[in-house]
Amino acid sequence: MSEFDTPEASTDARTLADRVFARLQDDIVRGVLPPGTKLGETELAARYGVSRGPLREAIRRLESRRLLERVPHVGTRVAMLSIPELVEIYRVREALEGMAARLAAENMTAAEIAGLGELLAQHERQPGVQADTAYIQSEGDLDFHYRIIHGSHNATLIDLLIGEMYHRVRMYRLQLATLANRPQKALSEHRRILEAIEARDGEMAELLMRRHISRAREHLEAQHAASPDEPSWTNGKP
Amino acid sequence: MSEFDTPEASTDARTLADRVFARLQDDIVRGVLPPGTKLGETELAARYGVSRGPLREAIRRLESRRLLERVPHVGTRVAMLSIPELVEIYRVREALEGMAARLAAENMTAAEIAGLGELLAQHERQPGVQADTAYIQSEGDLDFHYRIIHGSHNATLIDLLIGEMYHRVRMYRLQLATLANRPQKALSEHRRILEAIEARDGEMAELLMRRHISRAREHLEAQHAASPDEPSWTNGKP
DNA sequence: GACGGCCATATTGTCGACAATCTTGCTTGA
DNA sequence: TCAAGCAAGATTGTCGACAATATGGCCGTC
Numbered sequence: 001m002s003e004f005d006t007p008e009a010s011t012d013a014r015t016l017a018d019r020v021f022a023r024l025q026d027d028i029v030r031g032v033l034p035p036g037t038k039l040g041e042t043e044l045a046a047r048y049g050v051s052r053g054p055l056r057e058a059i060r061r062l063e064s065r066r067l068l069e070r071v072p073h074v075g076t077r078v079a080m081l082s083i084p085e086l087v088e089i090y091r092v093r094e095a096l097e098g099m100a101a102r103l104a105a106e107n108m109t110a111a112e113i114a115g116l117g118e119l120l121a122q123h124e125r126q127p128g129v130q131a132d133t134a135y136i137q138s139e140g141d142l143d144f145h146y147r148i149i150h151g152s153h154n155a156t157l158i159d160l161l162i163g164e165m166y167h168r169v170r171m172y173r174l175q176l177a178t179l180a181n182r183p184q185k186a187l188s189e190h191r192r193i194l195e196a197i198e199a200r201d202g203e204m205a206e207l208l209m210r211r212h213i214s215r216a217r218e219h220l221e222a223q224h225a226a227s228p229d230e231p232s233w234t235n236g237k238p
Numbered sequence: 239m240s241e242f243d244t245p246e247a248s249t250d251a252r253t254l255a256d257r258v259f260a261r262l263q264d265d266i267v268r269g270v271l272p273p274g275t276k277l278g279e280t281e282l283a284a285r286y287g288v289s290r291g292p293l294r295e296a297i298r299r300l301e302s303r304r305l306l307e308r309v310p311h312v313g314t315r316v317a318m319l320s321i322p323e324l325v326e327i328y329r330v331r332e333a334l335e336g337m338a339a340r341l342a343a344e345n346m347t348a349a350e351i352a353g354l355g356e357l358l359a360q361h362e363r364q365p366g367v368q369a370d371t372a373y374i375q376s377e378g379d380l381d382f383h384y385r386i387i388h389g390s391h392n393a394t395l396i397d398l399l400i401g402e403m404y405h406r407v408r409m410y411r412l413q414l415a416t417l418a419n420r421p422q423k424a425l426s427e428h429r430r431i432l433e434a435i436e437a438r439d440g441e442m443a444e445l446l447m448r449r450h451i452s453r454a455r456e457h458l459e460a461q462h463a464a465s466p467d468e469p470s471w472t473n474g475k476p
Numbered sequence: 477g478a479c480g481g482c483c484a485t486a487t488t489g490t491c492g493a494c495a496a497t498c499t500t501g502c503t504t505g506a
Numbered sequence: 507t508c509a510a511g512c513a514a515g516a517t518t519g520t521c522g523a524c525a526a527t528a529t530g531g532c533c534g535t536c
Contacts, residue, residue, distance in 0.1 A: 014310035015519065017298075041488070051521045053291065056489090060255075060295045064302035066397075072252035073488060073527050088394045095337045099330070156326045159304075160398055252527095253489065279518070289491045290518090311497050311518060
């Protein structure tokens with residue numbers, strides 16, 4: 001199970017608020033609490049075995065990460081993401097991850113590149129086409145991107161992508177497992193990105209990464225055009 | 239006084255936690271609480287006339303924005319920013335604001351463009367070289383960038399730049415008023431960016447914006463090379 | 477029958493007190 | 507004299523109770 005969490009969010013953090021933050025984020029991202037779920041503070045506090053104080057601190061942090069939406073005096077619910085919003089995110093990812101790929105080609109250590117190669121080889125060894133493994137592949141895709149982002153060795157970039165954007169993408173992806181991926185093509189694109197990084201060709205790595213994300217976005221937009229209100233929890237306010 | 243605050247942060251928000259968040263952020267960004275200041279919860283609660291509950295919620299949010307640094311069971315202090323970190327931020331700004339400029343050229347309304355023109359004309363009317371007005375110019379620079387970011391009409395981009403990065407830049411800038419700006423050159427660069435936007439030339443707008451920020455970054459790096467430990471609160475842990 | 481205002485209820489917002497943890501200065505021994 | 511351990515103090519973490527606000531159903535009126 002790939003480790004996507006930010007360092008301070010490990011489950012055995014020093015304070016209850018930190019632990020609740022980690023667990024709640026996990027439950028949201030993994031789909032235990034689907035988008036749109038109303039979260040009662042008393043109920044949640046009981047569920048996690050803490051008082052409402054630490055819980056509210058965790059909620060405020062998740063709100064900052066846009067995983068929760070809160071209305072004063074009314075309540076908190078799990079954030080929803082419409083396809084147009086997701087497309088917007090992909091457009092920003094294109095710029096940021098393109099930059100990350102360029103920096104990764106320049107800054108990744110030999111060990112990091114080797115590790116990335118192993119990860120990719122492992123993905124290629126999997127029988128990629130069955131419906132079941134689509135989910136696995138999906139997480140694997142994130143893992144690949146995740147490593148390149150870290151390979152940029154730019155803390156600001158890492159914070160923005162991992163801390164602010166990726167959780168939302170993950171949440172969405174788990175909710176819409178039906179939304180077909182394109183494993184083989186994505187995999188070969190990953191392969192070429194890796195080759196560019198191995199060649200320390202930053203410009204090429206950026207170009208390939210931008211294309212890779214751009215194609216995923218186009219795929220998404222095509223799906224959306226085909227069935228505009230596919231995700232039942234799409235952001236239409238009731 | 240330009241309005242940089244995020245909508246929910248207006249001073250008369252519905253809850254104490256929101257108001258404290260806004261006031262505390264303002265005190266940090268405006269330099270009332272300089273970087274490195276230790277923040278005692280009891281003392282702060284008294285200062286803002288609230289209990290520690292809402293205060294802690296505000297602290298967690300400011301921590302998410304990287305304006306505060308917190309160590310469990312030890313305390314909270316105003317975040318510090320070293321020049322290398324700031325340079326890193328400028329590199330990311332280059333990518334994100336370049337994109338914002340391109341989108342602004344494509345998406346800004348005629349009214350928004352007219353308003354941007356007025357703002358720039360107003361800056362050009364100011365006697366730009368005196369030491370005092372450097373600060374004004376400085377805020378004006380941020381205002382210009384701020385409008386272009388919003389002109390992108392991409393909510394994700396706006397959130398990242400305004401919500402996650404700009405507060406840190408603002409804080410830094412106020413602390414280091416001595417770090418000379420380059421008002422005239424920046425102003426003429428702004429003028430050319432505006433022209434590209436008026437011509438709806440997205441590619442040109444992006445190119446010019448990237449150059450503009452890149453030059454500011456180089457200026458920063460040059461200053462830093464000249465006096466490496468200029469800011470007394472630079473991030474060297476004592 | 478539909479609309480608007482009112483009240484009971486449940487939920488959120490806030491507070492003050494208690495418990496747990498870290499810091500710091502002192503003591504004690506080598 | 508210096509270092510390690512300890513204890514007192516201060517600060518942060520957590521909790522349960524109280525107050526304020528919105529929701530939703532009820533009643534009355536048009």
